Amino acid sequence: MQSALTLLSWGPEGWLDDIFYGAYITVSLALATLPLGLLIGFFVALAKNSEEPTLRLAGNIYTTIFRGLPELLTLFLIYFGAQTGIQSLVKLIRPDAMIEVNSFVSGMVALGVVLSSYASEVFLSAFRAIPRGQYEGGYSIGLSGFQTMRLVVLPQLIRIALPGLANLWLVLLLNTALVSAIGLSDILRQAGIAARVTREPFLFFGLATLIYLGLAVISSIGVRQVERAVGRSEGTR
Amino acid sequence: MTLATTADDAMPVPKARAWTRERVAGTMLLGLWAAVFAALAAYLVAAWNPELFSRWAPAYLSGLGTTMLLVVISTLLGAILSVPVAWGRMAKNPVARFLAYCWVYFFRGTPLLAQTFLIYYGAGSFSGWLQEHGLWFFFREAWNCAILAFTLNTSAYQAEILRGAIQSVPKGQWEGAASLGLHTVQTLRKVIMPQALIVALRPYGNEVVLMIKSSAVVALITVPDLMGQTRLAFSRSFDFQTYIWAALIYLAVVEALRHGVDWIERRITRHLKR
Amino acid sequence: MRISKLLLAATATLALAAGAAQAQDTLRIGTEGAYPPFNNLTADGQLVGFDIDIANALCDEMKVKCEFVTQDWDGIIPALQAGKFDAIIASMSITEERKQKVDFTNKYYNTPPAIAAAKDSGINGVSKEDLAGKTIGVATSTIHYNYSELTYTDSTIKGYPTSQEEQLDLASGRIDAINDDISVLEEWLKTPDGACCHIVGTITPIPEIHGPGAGIAVRKGETALVEKFNKAIDAIRANGKYQEINAKYFPYDVYGG
Incomplete structure (x- = not known):
């Protein structure tokens, strides 16, 4: 049996480079998913906060579905289902085209819709925390609906929603581990391969867990910085 | 729907x-x-394929049973375990506070899937040592490993729910109880908990929903839950509707639970509504 | 929310379509990478094994560039259908069940299934009675799983994602026996991990379950590709390339009768 040191070395003999490549994939996937999920989540929250019942219903159907399905199932549905669906659509236009929605894009879309359904709840409760008077004040000084949203509501919204969103970032980071099941070479998949090949599951799953923990620690520090920055901007006003 | x-x-x-x-x-x-x-x-x-349905319907049912049993057992065990952890989080003793903090941080800061793999395959690589110490009978079974991983994981989340709920009760309630001569345990039981549980009900409901959803990963360590049966059915039939069935079942269970929590919440907060 | 999602999907699709159009004459081969000695990954992330060498030899013969894609076993046929690759060369047995979804080439090898068990397990044969009351580990979505499920009705069958995981659990004593291809079992028994165990016997293949051997799977209706592969298999069998690869991995002929 090789020593743990060799197994954890960088290069062709060891697995450290492979696992750090996995960490790179995990972080890029989470970073790519975040803006997508927040953007969709914001619009879903707008719909759910609307006075228009049809919009509210459409938004509620969205969150009911994507908060109710296991993330792993959503991943499979998108990975296998969306590919086949898009493929048959494209075939109508260009019969010879071969479309590939790779596992990164599938993972991004699946984690993005899950994130957005949770983010919409956070945004929604933040919307409700902003008094009506803020909108009315905006309108009374002659701002349009869009301007009121951008200049008056949004800055407060972000501050109120920030703790909830920070929590969602951590959840997103953990959920990325599921993409290992659709073949994306993230931390957990790389660790799993290493564990199988070297027959050292404890070593490699332990290492993977520690890397996730490290990412969580870095995230907490980052979140604290952002919160402090946002808090400061409030104080100086 | x-x-x-x-x-x-x-x-x-x-x-x-x-x-x-x-x-x-x-x-x-x-x-x-x-x-x-x-x-x-x-x-x-x-x-629609009646043959496929009759072939897999019993498997789906038993898978659903496995999923629910796993969630119920580990949520209950996690609730018990969360009490000392929540106590540690609020303790004056810095050592207890630090340990509880680490506990919560570790289980909430790493993926449940990684924790499950670590316990299941990790225990496998120490089977010799575990046998010597008479623990192997427990870790031998994938089911026990799954229960352990899920209990530990949910204990961290539930500890935070419990702590948040207890701390949401205003300080004056403690002081009021103290002035009536109630001691700490009495205060907790008679004054604080009834108010805290109202606050905690919704987060607890959400936690159970999260457990149901994340239980879908246990199929990866050979526990035949609903997701495991679904993957088996899909890999045998290559028929995508097997996944759609599973999606409908999960949605129905989660929605039923959510409505149940709503109903309970409406009932126990009736006295708060004017 | 809908629109942004659609836009995103559209841009992603277009970008990928452009990428796919450039690489027309490369053939993408799907394989599992967890089935030594047929296909597995090394520490530096390289795919190696009998399947990989055969695939490369076939691609040389067909004068196309081959690109390997690794995919988990239980999603490998859906991934082929979804166009994530063009052919599966991953020791996939030709069965009637699979033929309903994909087309197969002729076999490129055929080795019998077998059962391995711990040396102290007291299991002495492969019959239903020999394994009654025992726990058998098998990789799901394989002919071995189907066989075990049908035959060993008095045993507990546990499904694993890959053969390597069932081996880990047999070595640690979680399960009593595993059912797999004999070449895979023998390869594993040679490792330090396999010291615990031995082969208790081979299973007589049942044609309806085990089929005529391992073939290359392509999407349904791609008969031209099947023909190309069949010609290439015949060619490497004739020019000695096949025998060379065979000898590199096995001391016996894996092509079978």
């Missing part, structure tokens, strides 16, 4: 509403959803 939120939309509409931009957008989106559901229904009807 039924939605609770439609209930408060059912206000009488006295006059025809104008076709605002929002209403146009909302109607279009609803139309889109209707199209999606219609397509799904059409697909399920067209792909």
Whole structure:
């Protein structure tokens, strides 16, 4: 049996480079998913906060579905289902085209819709925390609906929603581990391969867990910085 | 699909509403959803295969049973374990506070899937040592490993729910109870917990929903839950409807639970409504 | 929310379509990478094994560039159908069940299934009675799983994602026996991990379950590709390339009768 040191070395003999490549994939996937999920989540929250019942219903159907399905199932549905669906659509236009929605894009879309359904709840409760008077004040000084949203509501919204969103970032980071099941070479998949090949599951799953923990620690520090920055901007006003 | 939120939309509409931009957008989106559901229904009807259904229906049922049993057992065990952890989080003793903090941080800061793999395959590589110490009988079974991983994981989340709920009760309540001569345990039981549990009900409900959803990973360590049966059915039949069935079952269970929590919440907060 | 999602999907699709159009004459081969000695990954992330060498030899013969894609076993046929690759060369047995979804080439090898068990397990044969009351580990979505499920009705069958995981659990004593291809079992028994165990016997293949051997799977209706592969298999069998690869991995002929 090789020593743990060799197994954890960088290069062709060891697995450290492979696992750090996995960490790179995990972080890029989470970073790519975040803006997508927040953007969709914001619009879903707008719909759910609307006075228009049809919009509210459409938004509620969205969150009911994507908060109710296991993330792993959503991943499979998108990975296998969306590919086949898009493929048959494209075939109508260009019969010879071969479309590939790779596992990164599938993972991004699946984690993005899950994130957005949770983010919409956070945004929604933040919307409700902003008094009506803020909108009315905006309108009374002659701002349009869009301007009121951008200049008056949004800055407060972000501050109120920030703790909830920070929590969602951590959840997103953990959920990325599921993409290992659709073949994306993230931390957990790389660790799993290493564990199988070297027959050292404890070593490699332990290492993977520690890397996730490290990412969580870095995230907490980052979140604290952002919160402090946002808090400061409030104080100086 | 039924939605609770439609209930408060059912206000009488006295006059025809104008076709605002929002209403146009909302109607279009609803139309889109209707199209999606219609397509799904059409697909399920067209792909309906009685042979496939009768072959896998019992497997799905037993898978659902496994999922629910796993969630119930580990949520209950996690609830018990969360009490000392929550106590540690609020303790004056810095060592207890630090340990509880680490506990919560570790289990909430790493993926449940990684924890499950670590316990299951990790225990496998120490089977010799575990046998010597008489622990192997426990770790030998994938089911026990799954229960352990899920219990530890949910204990961290539940500890935070419990702590948040207890701390949400204003300090004055403690002081009031103290001035009446109640000691700490009495205060907790008679004054704080009844108020805290109202606050905690919804987060607890959410935690159970999260447990149901994340239990889908246990199939990866050979526990035949609903997701495991689904993957088996899909890999045998290569028929995509097997995944759709699972999606409908999970949605039904989660929605039922959510409505149940709503109902309980309405009942126990009746005294708070004027 | 819908629109942004659609836009995103559209841009992603277009970008990928452009990428796919450039690489027309490369053939993408799907394989599992967890089935030594047929296909597995090394520490530096390289795919190696009998399947990989055969695939490369076939691609040389067909004068196309081959690109390997690794995919988990239980999603490998859906991934082929979804166009994530063009052919599966991953020791996939030709069965009637699979033929309903994909087309197969002729076999490129055929080795019998077998059962391995711990040396102290007291299991002495492969019959239903020999394994009654025992726990058998098998990789799901394989002919071995189907066989075990049908035959060993008095045993507990546990499904694993890959063969390597069932081996880990047999070595640690969680399960009593595993059912797999004999070449895979023998390869594993040679490792330090396999010291615990031995082969208790081979299973007589049942044609309806085990089929005529391992073939290359392509999407349904791609008969031209099947023909190309069949010609290439015949060619490497004739020019000695096949025998060379065979000898590199096995001391016996894996092509079978």
